[in-house]
Structures are given as C-alpha cells and as structure tokens.
Amino acid sequence: MPSWADIALALIVGPVLWLAGAVFFDVVHWLLHVMLRSRFTVLRALAWPHAVHHRWIDRELRVNWELQRANVACHIVPEFLTQLVFTGAMALIFPLPAIGVVLLLQCAAFAYVLSCRGLDPNHREVDWLDAHRPHWMPFPAYHALHHVHPDAYYSAYTKLVDWMVGAGLPLPELRCVVRGPDGAFARAFADALLRAGVASLDTGPDARAEGADVLVLLDPDEDVIGRVEALASATRRERLPPEVWALREAADDAVSRHYQCDVRVHYRVLSVPDARSLGPEAARTAAERTLFWLRRGMHFVPSEGGFEAFRAWRRFRSSEPQRPGAAAPARHRAELATAM
Numbered sequence: 001m002p003s004w005a006d007i008a009l010a011l012i013v014g015p016v017l018w019l020a021g022a023v024f025f026d027v028v029h030w031l032l033h034v035m036l037r038s039r040f041t042v043l044r045a046l047a048w049p050h051a052v053h054h055r056w057i058d059r060e061l062r063v064n065w066e067l068q069r070a071n072v073a074c075h076i077v078p079e080f081l082t083q084l085v086f087t088g089a090m091a092l093i094f095p096l097p098a099i100g101v102v103l104l105l106q107c108a109a110f111a112y113v114l115s116c117r118g119l120d121p122n123h124r125e126v127d128w129l130d131a132h133r134p135h136w137m138p139f140p141a142y143h144a145l146h147h148v149h150p151d152a153y154y155s156a157y158t159k160l161v162d163w164m165v166g167a168g169l170p171l172p173e174l175r176c177v178v179r180g181p182d183g184a185f186a187r188a189f190a191d192a193l194l195r196a197g198v199a200s201l202d203t204g205p206d207a208r209a210e211g212a213d214v215l216v217l218l219d220p221d222e223d224v225i226g227r228v229e230a231l232a233s234a235t236r237r238e239r240l241p242p243e244v245w246a247l248r249e250a251a252d253d254a255v256s257r258h259y260q261c262d263v264r265v266h267y268r269v270l271s272v273p274d275a276r277s278l279g280p281e282a283a284r285t286a287a288e289r290t291l292f293w294l295r296r297g298m299h300f301v302p303s304e305g306g307f308e309a310f311r312a313w314r315r316f317r318s319s320e321p322q323r324p325g326a327a328a329p330a331r332h333r334a335e336l337a338t339a340m
C-alpha cells in the first residue's frame with residue numbers, strides 16, 4: 001500500500017509529468033510537420049496521417065465532416081499512443097503512484113476528446129477568429145491559427161516548443177506593410193524581414209494596409225489609435241484578425257497594454273528606445289533581436305539584450321491598460337462582425 005506521502009507526491013508529480021507528456025507530443029507534432037515538408041517521399045508518407053488532421057479542419061477553419069472518423073484514427077488515437085509511450089518511459093524513473101496519476105489524466109483527456117468526436121475547444125469551425133492574448137499557454141484561438149498556417153503555432157498546452165523552434169509566427173506567409181520614415185532601424189528591419197522570407201513587403205510613408213496581414217508602424221509619433229481603429233474596422237468581417245506591430249520608444253504605454261488584450265487585432269509592441277538616433281550597426285542588432293522575439297510570437301518585443309530587455313518588459317507590464325475612447329468594447333469579434 002502506498003503511504004500518504006507517496007500519494008501526496010504522486011498528486012504533485014503526476015500533473016507535471018502529464019504536462020511534460022503534452023510537450024513531448026508537441027515536439028512530435030513539430031517533427032511531423034518537418035517530415036511533411038521533406039523532399040523524401042518516405043518521410044512524407046510516414047507523417048501523412050497528420051495531414052488528415054489538417055484536411056479535417058482546413059485552412060478556412062471549416063470542418064470536413066467526411067473525415068471525422070479518419071481524424072480519430074489518424075490523429076486522436078496516435079496522439080494518445082504517443083503520450084502513453086512517454087509515460088511508459090517515465091515509469092522507468094518515477095514511482096508507480098505518480099505514473100498512475102498521469103495515466104488517469106491521459107485517459108480522461110482521451111475519453112473527453114473521443115466523446116466530442118474530436119471537436120474539443122481547440123477544434124471548432126470559426127467564422128471570426130479572436131486575436132489571442134499574450135500568455136504562456138496557447139488558447140483555442142492559437143491552435144486555430146495552426147490550422148490556418150500549418151507550419152507555425154505547433155504548441156497545444158504550453159508555448160515551449162514554439163519558443164524553442166521559433167514557430168510563433170508564420171513569417172513566410174505574411175504580407176507586410178511597413179509604414180514610417182526612412183531611417184537606420186527601418187532599413188535594418190525591412191532587411192531582416194526580407195531575409196526571414198516574408199511573403200511580401202511594401203515600405204514607405206504611403207504604404208497602404210489593404211490586403212496585408214501585418215501593418216508595421218515604425219514612426220514613434222504615429223497616431224497608433226487611429227491606425228488600429230481603422231484597420232480593426234476595415235477587417236471586422238474577415239475571418240482572421242490583422243497584425244499590428246507598433247514601434248514604441250517608451251516602455252510604459254497604457255494604450256498598447258490595452259490593445260495587446262483586444263480581440264480585434266494581434267497587437268505587438270516593438271520596443272526600440274532611441275529608435276531615431278540608432279546608427280547602422282546598432283540598428284541592425286536591434287532589428288535582429290526584434291525578429292528573434294517576433295519569431296517566438298511575443299506581444300512585447302524587446303530590441304535590447306539581456307537584463308535591459310527584462311527591465312523594459314517589467315516597465316511595460318507595470319502600466320495599467322487604458323482603453324482608448326475610440327476602441328469598440330467587444331468580448332468577441334463575432335459581436336462586431338454581425339452588428340449592423
């Protein structure tokens with residue numbers, strides 16, 4: 001009989017191991033997509049069952065009902081088996097009561113997903129997707145983006161894997177419009193985006209945002225509220241919320257704090273102190289750091305290194321969010337899309 005101490009330990013260690021098993025599947029998930037992109041037929045064939053999951057909920061976030069059973073066989077069951085393999089390996093290290101708790105959690109999650117035939121909160125048809133908030137956990141809106149952009153947003157329970165492999169944004173699929181004055185940082189950032197292979201890049205003070213996925217505002221004096229409100233209004237009936245990346249020189253920014261939790265737009269702060277006075281070398285370094293954190297899907301994107309970046313983030317987090325008067329209050333984009 002396990003002692004009370006064994007049971008208490010199992011109740012602490014079990015959920016941690018369960019989460020570790022979920023991260024293990026995220027790694028496998030990432031590998032499956034690497035294999036799907038491989039030039040070797042055999043690797044693509046091995047990963048083919050996961051492609052069925054993406055055909056079941058396609059890039060338009062529509063459920064293809066004829067693939068319902070195939071999704072169970074090709075995705076839900078293999079995911080469960082992968083986690084069991086992880087738990088089996090952990091049984092060689094951890095005491096059996098903890099392994100029992102992990103198995104219980106995994107079986108409960110598997111039974112739940114089966115009971116809703118795969119249509120768990122991460123897998124629903126979406127007419128108007130909400131922007132996801134800054135958080136270490138990927139919420140359903142985040143996984144929905146994986147179905148729109150299958151080569152990014154791999155994480156399901158924690159964003160750890162996307163942070164590790166730099167899959168927090170689908171850069172090669174993004175059409176970017178960069179507005180702002182010419183300057184060392186603007187040139188370095190445009191170069192960095194092109195090297196990252198963005199789908200298109202339109203630059204200059206008159207660059208137009210229509211049809212773009214990302215509006216980059218590099219003028220620190222830009223009327224951010226006006227730009228965000230115009231874009232949110234113009235895209236309110238589109239399936240996906242747009243991205244706005246706004247350069248800010250001061251880290252304490254109450255309006256930006258509000259927009260980061262606004263469902264109408266993925267709003268990211270490019271924190272670049274003294275952006276206007278950077279020389280070419282400093283601008284290049286700042287642009288590379290900015291891109292590094294953007295790849296990791298950060299909403300607050302520091303351009304400084306080490307402790308300075310952490311301090312800037314702390315300053316930003318300490319400012320109280322303030323909703324601009326022009327910003328429409330909405331819990332979901334569907335409310336705005338269906339409003340007259």
Ligand SMILES: [Zn+2]
Nearest residue numbers: 053123143147
């Ligand atoms: Zn999925």
Ligand SMILES: [Zn+2]
Nearest residue numbers: 029050146150
């Ligand atoms: Zn996938």
